[in-house]
Amino acid sequence: QVQLQExxxxxxxxxxxxxxxxxxxxxxxxxxxxxxxxxQSPGKGLEWIGEIxxxxxTKYNPSLKGRATISLDKTENQFSLxxxxxxxxxxxxxxxxxxxxxxxxxSDYFDSWGQGTLVTVSS
Amino acid sequence: xxxxxxxxxxLSLSPGERAALSCRASQSVSHFLSWYQQKPGQAPRLLxxxxxxxxxxxxxxxxxxxxxxxxxxxxxxxEPEDFAVYYCHQxxxxxxxxFGQGTKVEI
Numbered sequence: 001q002v003q004l005q006e007x008x009x010x011x012x013x014x015x016x017x018x019x020x021x022x023x024x025x026x027x028x029x030x031x032x033x034x035x036x037x038x039x040q041s042p043g044k045g046l047e048w049i050g051e052i053x054x055x056x057x058t059k060y061n062p063s064l065k066g067r068a069t070i071s072l073d074k075t076e077n078q079f080s081l082x083x084x085x086x087x088x089x090x091x092x093x094x095x096x097x098x099x100x101x102x103x104x105x106x107s108d109y110f111d112s113w114g115q116g117t118l119v120t121v122s123s
Numbered sequence: 124x125x126x127x128x129x130x131x132x133x134l135s136l137s138p139g140e141r142a143a144l145s146c147r148a149s150q151s152v153s154h155f156l157s158w159y160q161q162k163p164g165q166a167p168r169l170l171x172x173x174x175x176x177x178x179x180x181x182x183x184x185x186x187x188x189x190x191x192x193x194x195x196x197x198x199x200x201x202e203p204e205d206f207a208v209y210y211c212h213q214x215x216x217x218x219x220x221x222f223g224q225g226t227k228v229e230i
Contacts, residue, residue, distance in 0.1 A: 045210065045223070046222040059217060059218065061218060062219060095166055102173075107155035107157060107214050108155075108214050109157040109214070110157070110167065110212070111169055111178075113168075
């Protein structure tokens, strides 16, 4: 069974860059999956940040105005998120997750999640 | 963006009762909708995909219905472990993929 584990600094200064990594174990970071980042502000709902396919194809939430970059490292079996110019509004619990792709026309869905890592933006 | 509106925000029920959670989309998402359960301190867990298909290992008391703009997650008889927050999620129109704001099922 695949497992995902986020890691990275828990505190980032305003205007700095948030950097997180998601280590994937129990399966290769390839196949019929998108590798995704989702965040949850304290006491709030879920916000999709973006995702990457094994080919390097990426999709991002336009609300982030180009600040997010997701990359993938097949040799290390991990993927990463960088978010620049962070503000207090980016303080959240960040999840990495796997999205199963239904090539036959069904809806893709999140089938595995990490436990999440809290990132606080503060000076 | 497709807006998903969940109602009610909070549902107060007792174990054994039936819960009906609504998710309404601002435009049609066909059947490209999934439901997730989140308990405090835990990551979300997939319950339903393709609007009505139960994920592996999900008890039969959970069911999903609907298509287009109106969807319902039904828990036929609440168990103590079902008290949690439930989110719907659409992957019909991108960008971006969106979530509903959640429904809290409380005792």
